[in-house]
Amino acid sequence: MPTNVVMPQLGESIAEGTIVRWIKKVGDKIDRDELLFEISTDKVDAEIPSPAAGVLSEIRAKEGETVPINSVVAVIGGSGEPASVESPAPPAPAPATPSESRLAAGPPPAAAEAPSRVAAAEQRPVRSSPLVRRLAREHGVDVSQVVGSGLSGRVTKKDILAFIERGSTSVPAPAAATPVATLPLASSPGEDAPTFDGDQPTVAVPMTVMRQKIAEHMIASRRTSAHVHSIFEVDFSRVQQLRQEHKSRYERSGAKLTLVPFIAKVVIDALRAMPIVNASIDGDRILYKRDINLGIAVALESGLIVPVVRNADEKNLLGLSLAIADLASRARAKRLDPAEVQGGTFTITNPGGFGAVFGLPIINQPQSAILGVGSLEKRPVVVNDTIAIRPIAYLTLGFDHRLIDGVVADQFMAHVKGGLEQFEASIV
Secondary structure (H helix, E strand, O other): OOEEEEOOOOOOOOOEEEEEEEOOOOOOEEOOOOEEEEEEOOOOEEEEEOOOOEEEEEEOOOOOOEEEOOOEEEEEEOOOOOOOOOOOOOOOOOOOOOOOOOOOOOOOOOOOOOOEOOOOOOOOOEOOOHHHHHHHHHOOOOHHHOOOOOHHHOOOHHHHHHHHHOOOOOOOOOOOOOOEEEOOOOOOOOOOOOEEEOOOOOOOOOOOHHHHHHHHHHHHHHHHOOEEEEEEEEEOHHHHHHHHHHHHHHHHOOOOOOHHHHHHHHHHHHHHHOHHHHOEEEOOEEEOOOOOOEEEOEEEOOEEEOOEEOOHHHOOHHHHHHHHHHHHHHHHOOOOOHHHHOOOOEEEEOHHHHOOOOOOOOOOOOOOEEEEEOOOEEEEEEEOOEEEEEEEEEEEEEEEOOOOOHHHHHHHHHHHHHHHHOOOHHHO
């Protein structure tokens, strides 16, 4: 019996997804839960498993095509059924149709290009940008023969140049390669600097689907919410002391005791005490949420994603540590389930991990507040009229002033500050 493969829903209000690549081709045998195709939206690049075992008998959506959720994109036939439809050749990626969605929180890194196929000699899909593939072609390098050092095996410019230096080429070089000048530009982790031909002043590179969606929803969030930010200075001496005392015990349990679980724990307590910060606006109604579903922003090679720790208020500190580490790891490996990026009620983003003193994050719609965590640094502070050196970080609450008054936001942040500076040892 044939099984239809449908475009899954990847989050609240998401109405469509874009086919990035087909991992299997028509005629291939496939097992249930074996990876079948990759899709992209503003919040997640996900590799989608097959819903059944059999043979991929039909592909109905081409690579680069944006299709509505629940649309049939492929058909899995029984193992004895012949394939009846050839897999369509992938066209150039088309711009995605705008859709209403939550915003991926915080200032994300610049996008890298979506995975694609290299022409002619290549026998398998390889992650690399168009600029890297162009460099490879000009030097006669088969990208499929290069071991990628980037995230998820992505082939970077550095990998290509190292391959060339070793004198390893796998296809004949073009007869007249155009001289290329490489401009060393600052770029995001995993993003390759563009290459310029001769005196070419600019290079146009299409946005990825994720980057297009992030751009759309950042603007939508700014247009929707009355953004206000409140910044508090927090002394992390108590937290650092507890981390040192208990980190070995946590490591034996498979958890790394970072700052984020401590912050998450006190945020959960503050949300429970002040449920308006966990609420959202629906027209002229306020929607109070029973559950505390904590979004944790994770930087990816191609953007930013916000997986959700569901029912976070039911977890202890160890449970939060394990859940956050698991979600971040699977987000980077594109192993998140669609349900794990939806339903968040409050978001924590950590620009301090890259050295930012503090940030002014954009609210993750339809939520009403977001917490930004700045870098933790030793700073001189006044303690009992004397100068002391303490580990200090700035925490920023971005909130929707339509729903949350300034005094409420400051009370919430005072709760968070107090919880961190006087963290109870019994909780650890």
